[in-house]
Amino acid sequence: MTDSDPPFESMTAIGPDEPMSDELCTLILSLQRDGRRLDPRAVERAEAWASSHPACREALGDFAALGDLLSSEPARQTSPGFTDRVLNRRRLLARGGDVLPLLRRLAIAAALLLGLTVAMDMTFPTGAAADDELARQEHQIDTLHPDPFAAPDLDGALQVLLPDVAPLGGDSEGLEEPGGDQ
Amino acid sequence: MNADDTRLVDQLRAGDEDAYRELVETYQDRIITVVARVAGGYADAEDLAQETFLKAFNAIGRFAGQSALYTWLYRIGVNTARDYVAHRRRRPAISLESLPAGAVDPPSGDCGPLEGLERDELRVRVREAMERLPEPFRTTLILREMEGHTYEEVAGILEISIGTVESRIFRARTKLRALLLADLPKEQSD
Numbered sequence: 001m002t003d004s005d006p007p008f009e010s011m012t013a014i015g016p017d018e019p020m021s022d023e024l025c026t027l028i029l030s031l032q033r034d035g036r037r038l039d040p041r042a043v044e045r046a047e048a049w050a051s052s053h054p055a056c057r058e059a060l061g062d063f064a065a066l067g068d069l070l071s072s073e074p075a076r077q078t079s080p081g082f083t084d085r086v087l088n089r090r091r092l093l094a095r096g097g098d099v100l101p102l103l104r105r106l107a108i109a110a111a112l113l114l115g116l117t118v119a120m121d122m123t124f125p126t127g128a129a130a131d132d133e134l135a136r137q138e139h140q141i142d143t144l145h146p147d148p149f150a151a152p153d154l155d156g157a158l159q160v161l162l163p164d165v166a167p168l169g170g171d172s173e174g175l176e177e178p179g180g181d182q
Numbered sequence: 183m184n185a186d187d188t189r190l191v192d193q194l195r196a197g198d199e200d201a202y203r204e205l206v207e208t209y210q211d212r213i214i215t216v217v218a219r220v221a222g223g224y225a226d227a228e229d230l231a232q233e234t235f236l237k238a239f240n241a242i243g244r245f246a247g248q249s250a251l252y253t254w255l256y257r258i259g260v261n262t263a264r265d266y267v268a269h270r271r272r273r274p275a276i277s278l279e280s281l282p283a284g285a286v287d288p289p290s291g292d293c294g295p296l297e298g299l300e301r302d303e304l305r306v307r308v309r310e311a312m313e314r315l316p317e318p319f320r321t322t323l324i325l326r327e328m329e330g331h332t333y334e335e336v337a338g339i340l341e342i343s344i345g346t347v348e349s350r351i352f353r354a355r356t357k358l359r360a361l362l363l364a365d366l367p368k369e370q371s372d
Contacts, residue, residue: 062294070327
């Protein structure tokens, strides 16, 4: 048998011609013990099988022992004050329900306001362009990278930053390599 | 639905505090018993019973009266406990296919190996094995063997067919037995 549900409506539809086995025998006789109405011929065959197959009788015996034990498991009782705790909790939850509609209304209002603001900004965008003078102003860093893909122009950048200092590659007054012409 | 149920339902729908109290006081022990059994040893049964009643209070407006009030309440309890079982962390249930139908060779004679165990010892073993039985077989077996419902009542509570009830009960018994036999010391199973 698999975990899936049976293919037929009820196991009491088991016919008298089903091949008998320990499993089927146990099934039929356990259903019978539970008061299920079965085909008498199927029951007769199962009983005949059980008389010569102890595994079926032992399984039925164990089923009966387990059923007897499970049915004698004690019932539970609630602890004192259970009813009051349930009713108190009910009242607390009922009060909490009064706050929710107000919060819900506030949340809807905030969402509407946000949506309106976004819609207005998109419809009437503010002038966030740079001042013309500012846009034209060159930044000193631009001299380091006149072309974003070229190597940085250190000499050019230094010329801008320090216009009074001669470039390193040109007349280097006063700068002589140590050791002269050696 | 009988006259008492009709009166109580009407009062509950009207928000009558005395009706709430009457419902809890009348059924609290039966509800806590079934949720404790279905949810098993790891559950706080009073929390689940409390949750059952609160759900019933909230849902009373949707109660159509097609069953007795207690049956409807009982079903809420069973489902609450089953939801708890489904969500809690516990030892994984054994797949029905992972165990053979009989884990050991049964002894000769008519007495099954479990019948020969001392009752208190068997009770402890059965409680532990029940925790490992997978749903929905476990709940079906509990409703039948522990709660004493007929097959038809079990079918109504779980909203399944009679054939499914028969199949689940048989498989649950078979696998419960297999779990217990597998745990028996070798000398007891010989």
